[in-house]
Amino acid sequence: MDRSVQVVMMYILTHLGLIFFLYPSNIIESTDQGHWIPISLGIVIHIIFVLVYLKGLSFFPRRNIIMIYSSFGKVYLILFLLPIFLYFISAVTITVRAYSEILTIIFLANTPLWAVMALLLFIPFFLAIQGVQAIFRTGILVSFLFLPFLVFILIVSFQNVDASYIYPLWNNDFSFMTKQSYINSFFAISGGFLFLGFIQPEISYKHKKIVIAFAAVVPAFILSVYIPLLTFGKATAETFLFPFVLALDTITLSWIMFDRATVFFLLSLITFIMLFISLVLWKASIIIHHSLPSIKPVYIVVSLTFVIYIACLLIPNWQQVQMLFKWNSVLRFYVLLTVPLSIYFLGHLSKKKVY
Amino acid sequence: MNSLIKEIKDSIGDNDDLFFTEHQLTDLSVVFIGLNSLVDLGPSIKQLEKMGQKNYSSKEKLKQISQLGEIKRNASEITSLLLEGKLMIAISLNSDSVVSVDPVPVKLNRAIDQITNENTMLGPLVSFNEDSLTNIGVMRKQLLSEKIRVKHFRTGIHHKKALSLIYYEGIVEENLLETVVKEIKGNSKSDLYSLQDVTKMLGITPYSIVPRVKTTEIPSEAAQSLLKGKIVLFLDGLPFALILPSVFIDMFFLESDKNLTFPLMISLRSLRIAGTLIALIFPGLYVALVAVNPEVLRLELALSIAQSREGVPYPAFIEIIIMLVVLELIMEASVRLPKSIGPTITMVGGIILGQAAVEAQLVSNLLVIVLAATTIANSTVIGVQNLISIRLLKYIVLIFSSVFGVLGILAGVFFICAYLAGVSSIGVPYLNFKHSKGEGNNG
Incomplete structure (x- = not known):
């Protein structure tokens, strides 16, 4: 049965969850002007690697990458799958720790961190043990429930936008490419698409339809950076840890009963992150x-x-999280480059062998 | 006394409703055997006399009587036929065979009645009753098609229960049919008393919050499910159809909605979905906004809520749990109580709990409103089973939200989604989007 819709939905949801929290501050920090340049570079890299990955996968119909690597011998398994596994474990640890x-910081000032981490791990765990099909079905149901919120909030988020902040458009300085914060931004770019290689043969999909998902993900990359930039200006936006969240907090809607309606939007993104975590847990398993x-x-x-919960408990503060982001970037780039290309x-x- | 008659007597035991009546059938002396709780003997004899020959010769008696029914020689078979309500005619108390005939039965089934539990606005009012044969007849009346297939099974050791299976040949999903028939045949020794026994027999876990077998007492609903490739089961004694598999949209979509125009149908169905969400979220939202994340609310609203809770001596979570438990008790009591005492409960619940609890400052005004909204919204769901599962699931959201506030609500909803996504019965996932696609719009 063709489940392209589920796969496309999953792709969109996990990326939306990854983009809106950490990506904006990473990009805003990385350069002073012309933020569209690092964004589009990231997007282009993302699209190229996804397409290469999909093209590669299309040579192996109805097989996942574990089957592919193991059919070529043990060396490939160790060379590629081991780093992927380590990347998954570290990605989940970082995600859970960072998001809790x-x-x-944003909503639950009085709730202890361990409880939030337990929640962020328990629910994905519960979903992951039910198997990949359950994860994808949940994706569809969750998108019905929460995506309308998201679209609505993204539309109203233009309320305080000042278009003049868009200038200057061009930047001759390309030093952002070596900055740590820009490298960290690849957490959102490279984190989400590997699942496309894992879900065959349980879930079959048409590779071409993934292109539809770009249409939703690309604007998300741009809006997540430009909404805070155009609301606060670069100088102010730079000082925030979560510029997009703060930009949404500036919205006032006099006709609804909530003062911080955006809370619902941000929390629905958290459910997308739970979906992401459960997917990664399942892949690692x-x-x-x-x-x-x-x-x-x-x-x-x-x-x-x-193990991941213990690891999360052992990370004492935000500096350590940043540090882990840095260490993790080696694995991240290794996986981003080698897996699609290999x-x-x-x-x-x-x-060639066949013919 | 001959061994056959003795065997029958032994196996049925000393039942006072078992009769051995010698009678003159026109000019032939025979013995009637039957249970007078099931057989109306007088009219039965009259009927037999009409059917039978005018003159019986004393020779070849058995052959002549056998025109009335079937000759039976096996004692255990005769016993079960007797229990089903058949009448046996023996030539004498010593004969080694009897003739089984259909007598005039004692009326034990109620007539086909109106729907009692699943009212519909625009739709047929006929409902199923306890007799599975009647139910099959009702179904045949709904769908006049030669493609309808009916299979009978008898299961159980201690008591034989009739289980009938209906499907629409050509439309039914073959895998589903095969599995169901295999499970029924494989577990033909399990005694079926309730829905739980049926699900166990079909290999479906009984530890499920959502119903794995859809039940309906509306024949048109059952008929439409046949057309969608589902299987309908009737267990003798249960006044509803068991539809396999049960899927998520059954909670919101009723076939009789299609008697309305399309926009009205869509809006009604959306209303049910919204009702379910409200029932799930509202109690949790109250706790989250009052106790954990009051800053989410507009200041004026937050203040007015705080004002209404002034003097309430315990945390919001305890407050809502107390009221919810009382509410659940009222609901359960009003099902259980005889109709003559019912109004008392309504009055006690409505006036004393609602008004007095607020005036005594035991609970806040707002909570009473929230609970009312929850209960009303909960009742929009289709089916008694779904109603109860939503009633139960809202506590998950409530507990999550009392710890994590607004995050807890969404986490709870996500958790429920995850649970539903994991459920599947007989290979068909509960969240089966394939069927919902055919429905056009999800509302």
Whole structure:
């Protein structure tokens, strides 16, 4: 059965969850003017690698990347799957830790951090043990419930926009490429699309339809940076940890009963993040299940969740989170570069062998 | 006494409603065997006399009587036929065979009645009753098609229950049919008393918050499910159809909605979806906004809420739990109570709990409004089972939101979504979007 809609929805939701919190401040920090240049560079890289990845995957119909790598031998498994696995574990740890910090800063001043982290891990854990199809079905249901909010808030977020902040448009300084904050912004760019290679054969989809998802994700990348920029101006926006959240807080809607209606928007993004975490947990679990087939997937997910929770508890403060972002960027770029390219070349290789 | 008759006597035991009546059928002396709780003997004899020959010769008696029914020689078979309400005719108390005939039964079934639990606005009012054969007849009347197939099964050791399966040949999903038939045949020894037994027999877990088998007492609903490829089961004694599989949209979509025009249908269905969401979220929202995240509200509103809660001596969570439990008790009590005492409960619940609790400052005004809205919204869901599962699920949101505030509401809703997404019965996921696509709009 063709489940392209579910896959496209999942792609959009996980990216929306990843984009709106950390990405804006990373980009705003990375350069002084012409922010569209780093944004579009990121988007172009994202699109290219997704397309290469999809092209590579299309050489192997109805197979996931674990099957592909293992058919080429153990070396490939260790060379590619091990880093992917480590990347997944570190990504979940960072995501849970960072987002619970964000939540305690923005909404839950009195709730202890461990409780928020437990929530952010427990619900994805519960979803992950039910398998990949459940995750995708949840995606559809959640998008019905929460996406309308999101579209609405994105429309009203233009309320305090001052278009003159868009200038100056051009920037000759390309030093942003080496800045840590720009490198960190790839968390949003490279984090979400690997699942496309994992879900076959359980969930089959048409590769071409993923292109539809770009139409939703690309504006999100741009808006997440430009709404705070145009609301506050670069100098002010730079000082905020979560510029987009603050930009939304400036919105006043006199005709609804909530003062901070944006809370609902931001929290629905948190549910998308939960979806993302459960997807990554599931991916990590099937990698382990492949190497240790005797252990039940449920136990793998339980132990992974437990390890990640302990790891999250061991991170004491925001500086450490930033540090982990830095360390994680090595893995991030390794995975971003090698996985799509290796799948693409292995695909070509296997095609030649056949003919 | 002959062994066959003795065997029958032994197996049914010393039942006082078992009769062995010698009778003169026109000019032939026979013995009638039956249960007078099931057989109306007088009219039955009259009927047999009409059907039978004018003159019986004393030779070949058995052959002549056998025109009235079937000859049976196996004692255990005869016993079960007797329990089903058949009448046996023996030539004498010593004969080694009997003739089983259909007598005039004692009227034990109620007539086809109006719907009692699932009222519809525009739709047929006929409902199923306890007799599965009648129900099948009602279904056949709904769908005049030669493609309808009916299969009968008898299951159970301690008591044999009739289980009938209906499907629409050509439309039914083959895998589903195959699995269901296999499960029924494989578990033919399980005694079926309730819906839980049926789900267990079909290999579906009974530990589920949402109903895995849809029940309906409306024949047109059951007929429409057949046309969608589903399977309908009737268990003798249960006055409703069991529809397999049960899916998410059954909570909101009623076939009789289609008797309205399209926009009206869509708005009604959206209303039900909104009602479900309100029932799930409102109690949680109250706790979250009062206790955890009051800053989300507009200042004037936050102040007026705080004012209404002035003097309430316990936290919002305890306050709402107390009131919710009382409310659930009222609902349960009003189902249980005889109709003559029912109004008392309504009065006590409405006036004393609502008004007095607020005046005594035990709960806030707003809470009473929230609870009323929740209860009303909850009732918009279709089906008694769904109603109860929504009633239960709202506590998940409530508990999450009492700890995590507004985040907890969304986390709770997400959790429920995740739970629903994981549910599947007989290989069909509960959130089956394929069917909903055919419905056009999701509201």
